[in-house]
Amino acid sequence: MLDGVPERGQTVRGYNAMDGAYVDVTNWNASGAWAAGALAMNAADxxxxxxxxxxxxxxxxxxGQLSSMTDFVSTGQERGFTGYGLGFARLSDGRWGHSGGTPGFGAGLIIDPGLESVLVFLGNSGSFNSTRRRCPI
Structure with a gap:
C-alpha cells in the first residue's frame, strides 16, 4: 500500500427514492457529475x-486564494444566501460554506469565522429534506 493512501474499507451506502422505493445507488458512476466534481471522505476529513x-x-x-473564495458578490437577498464567492456562499449571519450532493449522498460545510468553528453534515440520501425518513433505520 502507498504511504498516506488509506486501505479500502467499508463505505456508507447511499439511497435515492425511485418509484416509491429506496434504491441503493452507492455504486453510481460519479462521472455523471461532470465538472461539478465530487469528494469521497468522512466528516473528520x-x-x-x-x-x-x-x-x-x-x-x-x-x-490570495482564500480571499478570492470569500470575496462575496451580493445575491441581492437579505436572508439566506446573501453572497457568493469562488465556491462558497455567504449566509445572512456572516457564516459561509458550501453544500452539494450526488445520487445517494449529500454533504455540507458551514464555517463561522467569528466563532472559529466548523460544522460538517453528511447524509446517505441525495436530499437534505428532513421531513421524512429516507430509508429504514
Whole structure:
C-alpha cells in the first residue's frame, strides 16, 4: 500500500427514492457529475480540510486564494444566501460554506469565522429534506 493512501474499507451506502422505493445507488458512476466534481471522505476529513483552509495551512504558497473564495458578490437577498464567492456562499449571519450532493449522498460545510468553528453534515440520501425518513433505520 502507498504511504498516506488509506486501505479500502467499508463505505456508507447511499439511497435515492425511485418509484416509491429506496434504491441503493452507492455504486453510481460519479462521472455523471461532470465538472461539478465530487469528494469521497468522512466528516473528520472534511472538517480537517475546512480548518486548514481558514487557518492558512491549505494555501500557504498562495495566500490570495482564500480571499478570492470569500470575496462575496451580493445575491441581492437579505436572508439566506446573501453572497457568493469562488465556491462558497455567504449566509445572512456572516457564516459561509458550501453544500452539494450526488445520487445517494449529500454533504455540507458551514464555517463561522467569528466563532472559529466548523460544522460538517453528511447524509446517505441525495436530499437534505428532513421531513421524512429516507430509508429504514
Amino acid at each position: 472534511l472538517a480537517s480540510f475546512a480548518h486548514a483552509l481558514v487557518d492558512g495551512r491549505l494555501f500557504q504558497d498562495a495566500p
